[in-house]
Amino acid sequence: MRFAMTGKITIRGRHMKKKVRVLLFIMVCVMCAAFSGCGGSQEEEIPMGRYADREVKLPPGTFDYMHPCPDGSYYLYGLDTELTYVDAQGGSKAKDRGWEKNANIHVKYEVGVADNGAAVFAYAPRFWNDEELEARWLSGDICYLYFYVDEKGEKHALEPHGEGYQKGTNLNTFAFSPEGELYAASDHAVYRVNVETGEVESLFATEKQVKSMVFMGDVMLAADDGKAYFYDRAEGKLLDGNGALDVFLSSHSSGGLVMALGDRENEQILYMGCRTGLYRYIWGGSVIEQIADGQMTALGDTQRSPRALQVLDNGAFRVMFSGNYMVEMYYDETLPARPAKELTVYSLEENGWIRYAGQLFQKEHPDVLVRYETGMDGDNAVSREDALRNLNTRLLAGDVPDVIVMDQMDIEQYADKGVLRELDGILQPYLDDGILYQNIVEGMRMTEKNKIYSVPMMVYLPLWLGEKMYLDGEDSLEDIVAGMEKARQKHPEGAILYTLYPKDVLLQTMPVCLPAWTGEDGSLDVEKLTAYYQAVRRMWEIDCAGFDDAGREAWQKNNMEWYAPEDMDMADIGFNFQYAAQQNFGETWLQLGFLMTPQVGMTGIHVTKANMAADWQEKELEDTVTYDAYTGQAGNVYWARTIVGLCEQGKEPKLAEEYMNLLLSDPMMRKWWLDKPRNHSGLTIRKDSLGDILDIDNIEFGQTMGFKDPTGVNHPNFWPTEEEKQWLYQMMEDASCCYRPGTMLEECAMEVGVRVLEGELTPEEGAKEVERKMAIAMEE
Numbered sequence: 001m002r003f004a005m006t007g008k009i010t011i012r013g014r015h016m017k018k019k020v021r022v023l024l025f026i027m028v029c030v031m032c033a034a035f036s037g038c039g040g041s042q043e044e045e046i047p048m049g050r051y052a053d054r055e056v057k058l059p060p061g062t063f064d065y066m067h068p069c070p071d072g073s074y075y076l077y078g079l080d081t082e083l084t085y086v087d088a089q090g091g092s093k094a095k096d097r098g099w100e101k102n103a104n105i106h107v108k109y110e111v112g113v114a115d116n117g118a119a120v121f122a123y124a125p126r127f128w129n130d131e132e133l134e135a136r137w138l139s140g141d142i143c144y145l146y147f148y149v150d151e152k153g154e155k156h157a158l159e160p161h162g163e164g165y166q167k168g169t170n171l172n173t174f175a176f177s178p179e180g181e182l183y184a185a186s187d188h189a190v191y192r193v194n195v196e197t198g199e200v201e202s203l204f205a206t207e208k209q210v211k212s213m214v215f216m217g218d219v220m221l222a223a224d225d226g227k228a229y230f231y232d233r234a235e236g237k238l239l240d241g242n243g244a245l246d247v248f249l250s251s252h253s254s255g256g257l258v259m260a261l262g263d264r265e266n267e268q269i270l271y272m273g274c275r276t277g278l279y280r281y282i283w284g285g286s287v288i289e290q291i292a293d294g295q296m297t298a299l300g301d302t303q304r305s306p307r308a309l310q311v312l313d314n315g316a317f318r319v320m321f322s323g324n325y326m327v328e329m330y331y332d333e334t335l336p337a338r339p340a341k342e343l344t345v346y347s348l349e350e351n352g353w354i355r356y357a358g359q360l361f362q363k364e365h366p367d368v369l370v371r372y373e374t375g376m377d378g379d380n381a382v383s384r385e386d387a388l389r390n391l392n393t394r395l396l397a398g399d400v401p402d403v404i405v406m407d408q409m410d411i412e413q414y415a416d417k418g419v420l421r422e423l424d425g426i427l428q429p430y431l432d433d434g435i436l437y438q439n440i441v442e443g444m445r446m447t448e449k450n451k452i453y454s455v456p457m458m459v460y461l462p463l464w465l466g467e468k469m470y471l472d473g474e475d476s477l478e479d480i481v482a483g484m485e486k487a488r489q490k491h492p493e494g495a496i497l498y499t500l501y502p503k504d505v506l507l508q509t510m511p512v513c514l515p516a517w518t519g520e521d522g523s524l525d526v527e528k529l530t531a532y533y534q535a536v537r538r539m540w541e542i543d544c545a546g547f548d549d550a551g552r553e554a555w556q557k558n559n560m561e562w563y564a565p566e567d568m569d570m571a572d573i574g575f576n577f578q579y580a581a582q583q584n585f586g587e588t589w590l591q592l593g594f595l596m597t598p599q600v601g602m603t604g605i606h607v608t609k610a611n612m613a614a615d616w617q618e619k620e621l622e623d624t625v626t627y628d629a630y631t632g633q634a635g636n637v638y639w640a641r642t643i644v645g646l647c648e649q650g651k652e653p654k655l656a657e658e659y660m661n662l663l664l665s666d667p668m669m670r671k672w673w674l675d676k677p678r679n680h681s682g683l684t685i686r687k688d689s690l691g692d693i694l695d696i697d698n699i700e701f702g703q704t705m706g707f708k709d710p711t712g713v714n715h716p717n718f719w720p721t722e723e724e725k726q727w728l729y730q731m732m733e734d735a736s737c738c739y740r741p742g743t744m745l746e747e748c749a750m751e752v753g754v755r756v757l758e759g760e761l762t763p764e765e766g767a768k769e770v771e772r773k774m775a776i777a778m779e780e
Helices: 002-044 131-136 242-254 353-365 384-396 412-416 422-434 438-442 477-491 502-512 526-545 550-563 572-578 598-613 653-663 667-674 687-695 698-703 722-734 745-755 761-778
Strands: 050-055 066-067 072-080 081-085 092-094 104-112 119-125 145-149 155-158 172-176 180-183 191-192 202-203 211-216 221-222 226-232 257-264 269-274 276-284 288-293 306-311 317-321 324-337 339-351 368-376 403-405 455-467 590-595 625-630 637-646 737-739
Touching: 002 412, 050 288, 066 104, 066 306, 066 317, 072 104, 104 172, 172 211, 211 257, 221 257, 226 242, 242 276, 242 288, 242 526, 257 306, 269 306, 269 317, 324 353, 339 353, 339 384, 339 653, 339 745, 353 368, 353 637, 353 653, 353 667, 368 384, 368 550, 412 637, 422 438, 422 653, 438 455, 455 477, 455 722, 477 502, 477 526, 477 590, 502 526, 502 590, 502 637, 502 745, 526 745, 526 761, 637 653, 667 687, 745 761
Parallel strands: 339 368, 339 403, 637 737
Antiparallel strands: 050 324, 066 072, 072 081, 081 092, 104 119, 119 145, 145 155, 172 180, 180 191, 191 202, 211 221, 221 226, 257 269, 269 276, 276 288, 306 317, 317 324, 403 637, 455 590, 455 625, 455 637
């Protein structure tokens, strides 16, 4: 029936349905507008406000310690710098405490300063007056003596003694209470020390070395890396602990942790600064709250450890770091609480230069969070192989960083897999304008693809150093062997090169030879590899001829005691500690190494020459000590450092490109080196930056990097002469053959090379074995 009536109402029904549809549409629009208005405003209302930081300019000098005072002033102290008072407005004045006049002070270690400027410090003397302590010192047990200076500058030796204190126990942490009482901590106890008499009262035992002490009324909080101790000074007893603080200390103390007390609305608040950020804890509570993220402040810089924290009346904080650096952390309401964008930077190992650039980039882009991640952060036991495996798993899952540092990675493999973005377009303007050393950049071009996928920010240059009669302008591998032959004829005993183990010979020679083993088609040149193995085996034989087995074992043991912890690969000692920095070469006649930084590197060469000429190593030199480029088999080699690439599938390609341009900028390259002159990152690939660094007149740096000759006379730093600068510039212009550690070929040639030097394989067999292993690896 309904169907029978449909013809009658068709026109009217269509109009009604149309009206209904229009009404529904209007209602939906109104509702959407209402909801979108409400919801949209919430999405657009980005939470604002977070802590930022700015650098605090310190007075002249190098400071290792800061003591904050309640009125906003503070004291600075350096192991080689006198006590300096800085008022709340930043004015400074050195306090003459006269301890430098004590000629018997050899090395200062720990220090404590009171609010009124009184100070105590631990030191080692030049001459011992205590036979017992001197005997312990000579046996390798470092023992401290102590010195106290009151607020008026009156000073006297402090000799700790008393029940519960064992003579010779080192006090490593000092703190003065607000009343001026001195407290100190050893690696197993906390003490109260009478500064007038030296009498020591043992207060309580600790599980580890206490590193921080703060005072709230009669209660002292002493903290080590895993436990907080609350001590009632009036009652003379330990109070109940705090589980929340213990857990926090256990998980946040790596890299340094500092404490300070502050007030807020009649509440006592404990503030704690560490690598992950700034935290607050209301005294007596159970909750620890993060108020500043370390990733967005200087606290996250793993190149610096926090040394002291000061709470200011305006809600800001001062943080003193290692490396003579201080910042003021302040709350900025104009910054988004959490940046809307995120730039991810990855490297296998911590790279201070990359982290430094991230901090600068984040300050220039407050809406961007630079997340710097490392595969091996130093606080865990992840191996390089495990870190690479984790990275590859992450890449396969689509979790791709925007920027990747390729040091210790096989660049060709990642380029072949499509991980890396081609950089020719970014780099070409720099090359067209002559800003970068072109041969160095072109040395990164992948042969088969004819494209550049990564670029080093810094390079090392290979050098040899020795008496002119052994290597006079000769630098090939065969020349090194011939020079060693001459040296061995004149000096039948001892080492010629610093080669504790077979691997040391390979570490010193492979960087300047490995690039020559691969043809343009990527094939292995077995003939050149055979020649290399023949040469290095002869070098090892020459060095071994200067020792019998017992003598070499004694030499190895001596170096183990001086240079390496038990878990270090002893084969790397010569390379890492002796050769790379071109300093402290040991009892050798020829040195092979790398120039790592312009000023310090040239200084190291001059110091070594002076030491050798001054009979530092008890050698009788017969000729002038000289140095020059070391080419090996490849010629014009440079060691690429801080090799940066951009990922093809990165989420923020434009930001990644801006970050790359920051890395390549002159201010970045100069600022890093001048701000941290002792971080020997390498020689910059920017011509103007390298020239500026060589031309600086940094008197303070020159003083700190001077040296003392065998007679005890101090000498200032050696600055490169104009002739040396031009020599270095020309080496940079000529450098065109890139050595990149971490390739499969290097790992394979190193493993087989040890077997060749130990006599398990002949050079010919070794080269064939490398060829076989590489063929299998390529198939896999």
